[in-house]
Amino acid sequence: MSRRALIQAGIAAGLSAPMSRAWAQAVDVVQASAFYDSRQLEAEYDYIVCGSGSAGSVVARRLAEDGDATVLLIEAGGSDNHPSILNPSVWFTNVGTERAWNFHSVAQPGTNGRNVALPMGRAIGGGSSINGMAYVRGHKLDFDRWADITGDTGWNYENALSTFRRIENFDGPADPGYRGTGGILTMQKDNDIQPVARALRAxxxxxxxxxxxxxxxxxxxxxxxxxxxxxxxxxxxxxxVPADYLYPILDQGNITVITGATVSRVEVTGDRATGVSFVWNGETRRVGARGEIILSMGAIHTPKVLMHSGIGDEKVLRKAGVRTILDLPGIGKNLQDHTQATCIWEFREHTPPAALLFSQSIYFTNVGGGDRPDINAVQLQIPFPSERTAQDYDIPETGWSILSGLANPRSRGTVEIVDDNPETEVRIVSNILTADEDMRAMRHGIELARELGASPEMRDFVKREVMPGPITGAELESYIRDSASCYFHMSGTCQMGNGPDSVVTPDLKVKGIEGLRIADTSIMPEITMVPTMPPAVFIGERAGQLIRSSS
Known part of the structure; x- marks a missing residue:
């Protein structure tokens, strides 16, 4: 039975329209997996979406949902029907496997010569299939800042809030001013908060x-x-995100999803994107687009594919041996992530990790005196050292951590191709902790985390502070550089805006190329203060709206 028929049957059975839609979306991962790679590949589609992550799956849904347009969704990874994806308790075990792109930055002075892990999701769902599952929508000042930079009110907080209320199916206390119910996007209040997380909130x-x-x-x-x-x-x-957006429409007949297909380049004729080339089942294939191509492969792969297509900084392309079609110097620049450093405490009594291992308490605050939060921190019910600090400190068997991160990093990195072979890994220079403002904020953030750890409310959960301890000055800065890692929220490498370094216009069109848009976290001119999954969903919703309104 089609989704439309399911909805009609639900209404006939007495369910409201929103409840009928939710019922129609109750397609499980096993049923969804049967549709991947199941349709014959056509020579041409109305739309091609590259990447099935938190933005790409939304775009594909919005372009295909009314059944009028044909959509090809290309995913480099495999199915999301895997125990380590589905089981919230072991989500972190995906890093280092074939279900992740296991990128690293080059060795960085800001991390005392260490390289930094930058994994990304490599499966249906992208990052939403291997992340920590926290749903935090985005701060008012995130979206209003995007609107200021682009001059487009469609990116402001008012529109973002309206969008989230429309798409949410929130299982929690009603708050119609801020929360939505009966929508497409599923999330719930965590009803099993552990005592240590409750104590931190207190x-x-x-x-x-x-x-x-x-x-x-x-x-x-x-x-x-x-x-x-x-x-x-x-x-x-x-x-x-695909469980909410893709699964319910896979049987419509107008959307084709292929997995294990790595996009090599966008094909450009004149000043128009006409198709994509990709490697699938060991063969190079080309498929054309009658309408538009949407790149949703994230802040590493989206600029990589553009550069291999001859679109990017002419100096970088020439050095890599790629012929320049369009000189867009901003591609691969402006790389941002939420850098964090960790404080660890040993539990007073032996306390194993929570059954569902993700952050149950988070906080945001301003330590630098500006007008917006500059610290975002999460608590984990495990010790979480870096590979360097694990060697320097006596890490307990059980403990808890506060990961104090930069909400608004000032440091900016780069992503560059190094040759003309699309299979060669890119060179990532993260440049984290190179801006003085970032180190100042990190020092204050560690001090705040230690203050919280020493508070009366936490006394029952602390046998000892494991790290960093009461260090200051240059010793504290060196500790931060040894401890520093990223939240895996890579963003900004194809930023939207109107300036000389912007890559896409406020309506997400790649400048100078017709029929080509970008919809993923790479378009963020400034990274959101929060985990990037919900903002990526908003980007996908906005892209779908913009494309459909222009067709």
Whole structure:
């Protein structure tokens, strides 16, 4: 039975239209997997979407949902029907496997000569299939800043909030001013908060962190707050973005999803994108687009594919041996991520990790005196050292950590191809902690984390502070560089805007190329303060709206 027929049957049975839509979306991962690679590849489609992550799956859904357009969705990874994807308890085991792109930066002075792991999802669902499942929508100042940079009010907080209310199916306390129900995007309030996470939230107000019951409500308009994030989990199983957006329409007949297909380049004729080349089942294939091509492969692969297509900084392309079609110097620049350093405490009593291992308390605050949060921090119920600090400290068997990160990093990195072979890995220079403002914020962030760890509310959960301890000055800075890693929120390498370094216009069109748009975190001119999955969904929704309104 088609999704439309399911909805009609639900209404006939007495369900409301929103409930009927939710019922029609109850397609499981096994059923969805049967549709991947099941249709004959056509020579041409109305739209080609490259990447099935948190933005790409949304774009594909919105372009295909009414059944009028044919859509090809190309995914380099495999099916999301895998135990380590579905089981929230072991999500972190995907890093280092074939279900992740296991990128690393080159050795960096900002991390005392260490390279930094930068994994990305490599499966249906992209990052939403291997991330920590926290759902935090985005701060008011994130979206308003994008609107200021682009001059387009469609990116502002008012529109973002309206979009989230429309698409959400929130399983939690009703708050119609901020939250949506009966929509397409599933999330729930975490109803199994562990004692150590509850204690951290209770410790927040004395440190200047206002406690909020709903981190996605009015908290996202506040300068300093603490609370428990929503989670993309249902019935103790991960709900990635395709489960909400793709699964319900896979049987319509007008959307084709192929997996294990690595996009090599966009084919350009004159000033128009006409198709894509990709390697699938060991063969190089080319498929044409009658309408538009949308790149949604993330902040590493989207600029990589553009550069291999001859679109990018002419100096970089010439050095790599790629003929320049269009000189767009901003491609691969402006790389950003949320850098973090860790504080660890040993539990007073032996306490194993929580059954569902993700952050149950998060906080945002301003330590630098500006008008927006500059620290975003998460708590984990495990010790979480870097490979360097694990050698320098006595790490306990059980403990808990605060990962204190930069909400608004000033440091900027680059992504560059090194030759003309699309299979060669890119060179990533993260440049984290090279800006003085970032180190100042990190020092203050570590001090705040240690203050929280020493608070009366946390006393029952602390046998000892494991690291960093009461160090200051140059010793603390060196510790931060040894501890530093990223939250895996790579963004910004194809930024939207109107300036000379912008790559896409505010309507997400690649400048100078017709029929080509980008919809993923690479378009962020400034990274959001929050985990990037929900903002990527908003980018996908906006892209779908913009494309459909122009067709």
């Amino acid at each position: 410790a927040g107000p004395a440190a200047g962190l206002a406690a909020f019951d709903d981190i996605n409500g009015a908290a996202m308009e506040s300068a300093s707050f603490i609370g428990h994030p929503d989670i993309k989990v249902r019935d103790r199983q991960r709900v990635n």
